[in-house]
Amino acid sequence: ICALDTGMRQGEIFSLTWKDIDFNQGIINIQAFNTKTAKSRQVALSHRLKGELEELYRLSTCEPGLSVFGVKSIKRSFATACKLAEITGLRFHDLRHTAATRLIQQGIPLQEVGRILGHTQANTTYRYVNANTDTARRAAAAMNQFHLEAEQKQKEKDFLLKKGEKYN
Numbered sequence: 001i002c003a004l005d006t007g008m009r010q011g012e013i014f015s016l017t018w019k020d021i022d023f024n025q026g027i028i029n030i031q032a033f034n035t036k037t038a039k040s041r042q043v044a045l046s047h048r049l050k051g052e053l054e055e056l057y058r059l060s061t062c063e064p065g066l067s068v069f070g071v072k073s074i075k076r077s078f079a080t081a082c083k084l085a086e087i088t089g090l091r092f093h094d095l096r097h098t099a100a101t102r103l104i105q106q107g108i109p110l111q112e113v114g115r116i117l118g119h120t121q122a123n124t125t126y127r128y129v130n131a132n133t134d135t136a137r138r139a140a141a142a143m144n145q146f147h148l149e150a151e152q153k154q155k156e157k158d159f160l161l162k163k164g165e166k167y168n
Contacts, residue, residue: 002053003092005046007099007117009036010092014072019064021045021053030118041118100128 002013006028015034022029023045032040045053056068074092082090096117103113114125 001049003095004099004102005049006043007096007103007113008043009096009118010074011036012118014067014069014074016068017065018057018060018068021057021068023050023054023057026050035118037118037120039118039120041115043116097128100125104129105134 002008003010006013008028008030012030012034015031016028020029020031021027026045028043028045030041030043032038035041053068060066060068078092082088100113100117103116104110108116110125110129111122113129114122117125117128119125
C-alpha cells in the first residue's frame with residue numbers, strides 16, 4: 001500500500017521511522033540520507049495508507065526512532081506473496097511505476113509526479129508512466145474537444161463576417 005500510494009522507493013519505505021510520519025499533517029518526511037538523490041522530500045498520506053499506518057502504529061511499541069516496518073528487505077516474502085496470488089513477473093519496483101501512472105491518470109502534471117517520486121530528471125519520470133487504452137482515449141477526447149472548439153470559433157467568425165461585422 002505504501003509503495004502504491006506514495007511511489008516511494010523500497011529503501012525509502014523500509015528506512016522509515018515513526019518520527020518521519022506526521023499523522024496530523026498527513027505527510028511522510030523522507031530524510032535526505034534515505035533517498036537515492038540525497039535530497040529530502042515529503043509525500044502525502046492517502047486515506048488508505050494513513051489508516052493502515054495508524055493501525056500498525058497502534059500495534060507497535062510506537063517509539064519515534066523505531067522502524068515503521070521493522071525490516072530492511074522483503075524479497076522472499078514479496079516473492080511468496082506473488083506466487084500465492086499467481087502473479088508472475090512483478091517486481092517491487094513496479095509498484096512505483098504503477099503509482100506514477102495512477103497519478104498521471106488523475107491529472108497530476110508530469111513535473112509534479114517527478115518531484116513526488118524524487119526524480120531530478122524529467123526523462124526519468126517519463127519512463128515510469130505507462131500509457132494504456134485509457135491514455136489513448138483521453139488523448140482522442142482532447143483532440144475531439146480541440147476540433148469542436150475550433151469548429152465553433154470558425155462558425156462564429158463566418159457568422160460575424162456574413163453580417164458584415166469585424167471578427168476579433
